[in-house]
Amino acid sequence: MGFDRFRSLFMNLDTRIQLMIIGVIVGLCSGLAAVGLNIGLREFSGLLMQFQDKLIWVLFPAGGLVLTVLILKYVFRDFKGHGVPEVIFSVSIRAGALKFRSSFSRLIGSLITISSGGSAGPEAPVIISGAAIGSNIAHYFKANEMMRIAVTGSGAAAAIASIFNAPITGIIFTMEVILGEWSATMMFPVAIASVTGTIVSRLLNGNQIPFQHRIFDVSIYDILASVGLAVAIALFSLLFIQLLKRVSTILDSWFKNALIQAMIGGLVVGCITIFLPQVRGEGYEVVRALIGEKYSLGFGIVLLLILMKMVATSFTLGAGGAGGVFAPSLVIGSLGGWFYFRGLEAVFSQVQFSGASLFSLVGMAGMISGTMQAPLSGIFLIVEITGGYDAILPLLLVSFLTTMLVKLIEKHSIYHFELVKRGLLLRPRTDGRILSEIRPEELLEKDLIPVYPEMVMRDIIPLIQKSSRNYFPVEDKKSGQYRGMLFFNDIKTLLFNDDMLNSIIVEEVMQVDLDTVSLNDSVIDILKKFDSTNAWSLPVVENGRFIGLISKASLLDHYRKELKAQTDI
Amino acid sequence: MIFRLKSNFSVFKSSGKSVVKKTGPGLLNRHDIFVKLNQPPMKNTKYITTKEVARLMGVPLVTVSRWAHQGKIPCKLNHHGYIFNRSKIISWAKSHQFHIQETEGTIAGERKQAGVGLREAIERGGVFYDLEGNDIYSVLENAVNLIELPVDTDKERLLNELINREEIASTGIGNGVAIPHPRRPFNLSLQVPVMPVFFLKKNIDFNSVDGKPVFVIFLIFSPTTKIHLEILARLSFCLRDKKFMSLIRGQVEQDSLLKTISHIESELENTEKHGI
Numbered sequence: 001m002g003f004d005r006f007r008s009l010f011m012n013l014d015t016r017i018q019l020m021i022i023g024v025i026v027g028l029c030s031g032l033a034a035v036g037l038n039i040g041l042r043e044f045s046g047l048l049m050q051f052q053d054k055l056i057w058v059l060f061p062a063g064g065l066v067l068t069v070l071i072l073k074y075v076f077r078d079f080k081g082h083g084v085p086e087v088i089f090s091v092s093i094r095a096g097a098l099k100f101r102s103s104f105s106r107l108i109g110s111l112i113t114i115s116s117g118g119s120a121g122p123e124a125p126v127i128i129s130g131a132a133i134g135s136n137i138a139h140y141f142k143a144n145e146m147m148r149i150a151v152t153g154s155g156a157a158a159a160i161a162s163i164f165n166a167p168i169t170g171i172i173f174t175m176e177v178i179l180g181e182w183s184a185t186m187m188f189p190v191a192i193a194s195v196t197g198t199i200v201s202r203l204l205n206g207n208q209i210p211f212q213h214r215i216f217d218v219s220i221y222d223i224l225a226s227v228g229l230a231v232a233i234a235l236f237s238l239l240f241i242q243l244l245k246r247v248s249t250i251l252d253s254w255f256k257n258a259l260i261q262a263m264i265g266g267l268v269v270g271c272i273t274i275f276l277p278q279v280r281g282e283g284y285e286v287v288r289a290l291i292g293e294k295y296s297l298g299f300g301i302v303l304l305l306i307l308m309k310m311v312a313t314s315f316t317l318g319a320g321g322a323g324g325v326f327a328p329s330l331v332i333g334s335l336g337g338w339f340y341f342r343g344l345e346a347v348f349s350q351v352q353f354s355g356a357s358l359f360s361l362v363g364m365a366g367m368i369s370g371t372m373q374a375p376l377s378g379i380f381l382i383v384e385i386t387g388g389y390d391a392i393l394p395l396l397l398v399s400f401l402t403t404m405l406v407k408l409i410e411k412h413s414i415y416h417f418e419l420v421k422r423g424l425l426l427r428p429r430t431d432g433r434i435l436s437e438i439r440p441e442e443l444l445e446k447d448l449i450p451v452y453p454e455m456v457m458r459d460i461i462p463l464i465q466k467s468s469r470n471y472f473p474v475e476d477k478k479s480g481q482y483r484g485m486l487f488f489n490d491i492k493t494l495l496f497n498d499d500m501l502n503s504i505i506v507e508e509v510m511q512v513d514l515d516t517v518s519l520n521d522s523v524i525d526i527l528k529k530f531d532s533t534n535a536w537s538l539p540v541v542e543n544g545r546f547i548g549l550i551s552k553a554s555l556l557d558h559y560r561k562e563l564k565a566q567t568d569i
Numbered sequence: 570m571i572f573r574l575k576s577n578f579s580v581f582k583s584s585g586k587s588v589v590k591k592t593g594p595g596l597l598n599r600h601d602i603f604v605k606l607n608q609p610p611m612k613n614t615k616y617i618t619t620k621e622v623a624r625l626m627g628v629p630l631v632t633v634s635r636w637a638h639q640g641k642i643p644c645k646l647n648h649h650g651y652i653f654n655r656s657k658i659i660s661w662a663k664s665h666q667f668h669i670q671e672t673e674g675t676i677a678g679e680r681k682q683a684g685v686g687l688r689e690a691i692e693r694g695g696v697f698y699d700l701e702g703n704d705i706y707s708v709l710e711n712a713v714n715l716i717e718l719p720v721d722t723d724k725e726r727l728l729n730e731l732i733n734r735e736e737i738a739s740t741g742i743g744n745g746v747a748i749p750h751p752r753r754p755f756n757l758s759l760q761v762p763v764m765p766v767f768f769l770k771k772n773i774d775f776n777s778v779d780g781k782p783v784f785v786i787f788l789i790f791s792p793t794t795k796i797h798l799e800i801l802a803r804l805s806f807c808l809r810d811k812k813f814m815s816l817i818r819g820q821v822e823q824d825s826l827l828k829t830i831s832h833i834e835s836e837l838e839n840t841e842k843h844g845i
Contacts, residue, residue, distance in 0.1 A: 011646065095639065144640030437639070444633045465802075561628055564665045565641050 027196025030130030044115030062266025066118025109322030120323020130155025158197030237370025265319020337363020692766030741777025
């Protein structure tokens with residue numbers, strides 16, 4: 001009772017205040033989820049560390065993956081995958097609707113996957129939980145769809161903001177990757193949630209990549225060298241994307257059973273971690289060591305580490321592990337930057353470069369740009385981690401160059417390619433989105449006069465006088481079933497012939513082989529039918545009965561109105 | 570628009586010099602019609618329903634409720650459904666370049682317009698008996714002089730237009746009926762059709778299609794082509810009615826003429842509504 005009163009009070013508030021309150025709640029939940037997941041990961045990993053010297057260590061990733069798959073598939077009945085595409089799918093097709101159980105299922109799954117040794121990032125699970133929390137709060141308050149989309153995006157923003165203590169990155173990531181729309185109305189709750197998430201993170205020390213601010217002395221050589229870095233990072237990105245795609249499809253086609261997939265994938269990861277324990281988990285300690293310049297590994301080992309991190313992540317995620325590619329991308333990027341810097345130093349030994357730390361940071365931004373096609377997110381992440389604009393020039397250069405280079409081969413980001421392939425990525429104010437929002441019944445022209453197959457032409461004349469249209473649906477007199485269409489154009493010569501008037505019946509002159517559409521068809525399908533049949537109008541038949549007509553003219557009229565309604569003023 | 574017309578009518582003056590017999594309300598009483606047309610179709614309350622928004626913006630009902638659901642259009646949700654603040658809707662529609670239809674009767678598919686009925690047109694024009702004249706020209710001249718028109722109307726030009734039209738093709742449509750009218754809507758600042766009826770003193774040759782002499786003239790002034798077509802359709806429906814024809818042959822009194830017409834018109838509207 002109390003809750004209902006609270007809700008009705010809330011619903012009477014101004015929309016902006018509603019958005020603000022929901023934004024704060026979502027930011028809080030998402031921030032707590034992020035911090036909670038990190039604490040859980042630390043505790044669990046510590047618990048499992050005591051088995052490090054034993055042989056059973058190899059089996060931990062496999063065990064973790066099997067447990068994750070069991071829980072996700074049989075307890076929560078959720079899909080496999082990293083979760084971010086699901087959030088994007090939800091805001092582009094389902095107006096931000098997400099299942100309530102998504103708000104914790106991935107958190108638990110990723111806790112098991114990552115702490116047992118799987119190589120994956122905790123960002124995606126936090127993003128989907130935050131988004132699901134936001135979506136369900138919006139649903140509870142009966143918010144409209146635009147608000148729900150904005151609030152769903154807010155959850156994602158708060159997740160990124162609290163993990164990296166980076167509020168701007170949270171906003172930019174949401175706009176660039178999740179929503180694909182830069183409007184003030186959308187940005188408002190996203191910004192509120194981002195701020196709240198950051199506050200939670202600061203209070204509870206949730207920042208994953210703490211960095212002591214220092215001044216980078218960026219010289220012209222560093223900037224020139226960053227062009228080469230962009231090429232190197234683009235290659236790593238392409239390799240990583242390919243591996244992620246391939247391993248998943250190979251595992252799917254070789255092993256039908258999800259549990260066997262998980263076991264095989266886990267064993268591969270386990271074998272890698274014996275030799276390269278740095279590959280384990282989300283890998284932030286590697287990033288911290290690299291940007292803190294506390295790393296002293298050989299040139300070859302680093303290259304191996306980069307490749308193995310890719311393989312381990314691909315197997316972890318491909319085998320059904322819960323987790324994302326954000327943290328692995330950061331690890332690969334920082335290692336790649338470090339690797340490139342060491343190579344550079346060896347070749348141009350006289351030139352004074354700014355340092356491995358700078359290249360690791362820029363490499364991280366490049367990797368985010370390359371795998372996620374999100375250059376701005378990468379740039380702002382590094383700006384916020386380092387707390388300054390010292391590195392902005394190489395950052396800009398590497399981020400946008402990498403994005404462009406990767407786009408030459410991979411048109412869509414790791415989050416989007418699956419949705420694009422299935423035609424499910426509909427960005428706001430695009431043709432596909434507008435068409436997907438119009439429903440066929442909105443286009444229906446109903447003011448048509450039905451005729452019967454047995455009518456002679458003379459009976460048609462008064463109907464033509466009365467009708468405002470040039471076509472008539474033909475229906476069975478008894479059952480009312482749709483039989484065909486009668487076009488004025490087809491019969492006009494008959495109408496002026498007195499002998500024919502009484503001898504020709506409708507059945508003989510109606511068109512029966514016309515394509516029909518149903519109200520369940522999407523407007524996109526209907527348009528395809530228009531194109532393939534060259535028709536100007538198509539009859540709509542539902543359960544064998546004629547219920548109206550959809551014409552290209554009314555479609556155009558409606559399309560324009562829809563576009564006008566969606567235009568931001 | 571309507572205000573301009575109102576002032577036009579306030580300077581009307583009666584101009585018939587040889588009014589033989591005139592019954593019924595003339596043009597002067599047309600104020601009533603404008604009051605009716607002028608009435609706001611919606612109650613000027615603050616909130617309006619989905620249906621009214623759909624009518625106002627000229628979009629289907631389902632579309633408006635979808636927009637409300639999606640949050641594209643400003644609205645509130647209460648336990649009856651969505652309600653809309655009228656002024657907010659209007660400013661939203663204007664800023665999104667929607668054409669707002671403030672007056673009623675413009676929904677797609679609704680063909681009947683206010684004041685288009687035949688009976689009203691005759692009431693406005695009046696019924697005249699024993700019109701003098703021996704040929705088309707004199708008959709039309711007398712008819713034009715009889716009817717009441719806005720003072721600034723160029724009656725000579727109007728007459729010329731009518732004669733012109735007769736020269737192209739006779740408006741004698743057979744069975745002793747003629748329907749003279751200008752070729753294009755004549756600039757009479759009309760909003761509604763006006764149709765004075767004249768019974769001739771003696772039948773004249775009108776070059777009719779069937780060669781029969783004409784005994785009655787329906788003079789038609791329509792504001793638009795669309796309304797002209799509607800009037801023609803209604804009139805031809807009446808003229809096909811045997812009872813109606815025998816009535817006008819007997820130079821029936823105005824009251825029973827109007828009564829018959831409205832009876833036939835309501836019959837026509839009923840068939841339109843319910844199909845065959």
